[in-house]
Amino acid sequence: MNAFSKIIAIIITVILLFLTPVLYMAQKQDIISQSYVSNETTKFIDSIKNSGYISPEIYMDFVKKIDATNNLYNIEIVHSHKVVEPLYDENTGTFLEDYDTYYYNTYQDEILEVFDQGKDYEFFQGDYISIIVKNRTKTIATRLMELFYSSDIPDEQILITYGGVIRDEMD
Template sequence: MYGAIGKILEWMIGIILAIFVPILLVGIKCDQIIQSNAQEVVEEFVTKAAATGQIDQASYMEFISKLDATGVVYDVEFTHEHLVYEPTVNSSKTAVSNSYEDGFVSYYYATGTDEILYNIYNKGLEDKPYYMSYGDSFYCTAINKTPTLGSKMLTLLSFSGEDNKIIAKYSAFVSRVNEKVN
């Protein structure tokens, strides 16, 4: 009796694995292709923005349409960091030179996604780009919001509630400056 039940279980497990494993492999391969395409789109957008020193409506809409072509919905985040130097005056005398020290303080002023998109879309009816300065850094991150076949299968296999995210990140320094700076 045990031999018959064992054979039935072996066949059922074999059939499940024969169906599940190929679907899992196809899902993982599709996720890798989507990841590669998303990374390429993000790199292209950031490189173009850093090379021109600006982000305009046309380039942003082209970026979003290329990301949409992957078939996955993304949460896109931008960060623009501008290095600011401010002069400081130290009113205390130093012990060595008995003079006042003058210097500067440097810090990064960061602008996020909301401010960048507000500047692009709410400056009037015409297309007004968001300008960046030479040497600034620009970051872009795209994280998928919809589960893919591969992430669903891996979640099922690992018994965890976490989805594997497709994350595309890229950053670059601004290498060209246009006539206006934000």
């Protein structure tokens, strides 16, 4: 019985002295990665808002910078263009003195298709751009927490959302 209690004490000591600090350091690394990706995402979107376009080089530079965290990310970019249309009576064709306003969204796949043609993707002043960046691979902290807690932890530990209105447009 005395040997069993010593083994349990050694296991608890190993957990407290080694696994807990490693888990803590891995979680701190996730916080640092979150902060870094947030800063790079903010710079990327602010650059787009100020210039009115995205070039393939700017996009690839952003992807390379966030890939430096050794995580893989899903990036979702949405461009919303406000459309205002006058309303007309369908029967007479007369103007009803009212307008219909809606947003036409362009998603990342369509933006990347423009890049494939070797062109920059352009915005108009007043358009809205938003981005969601989330990790798609498990971080070291997530793996350690799953081991430590013996449960499944969601992969998305790094999640950034940002957006804004385009202030300038390409000439």
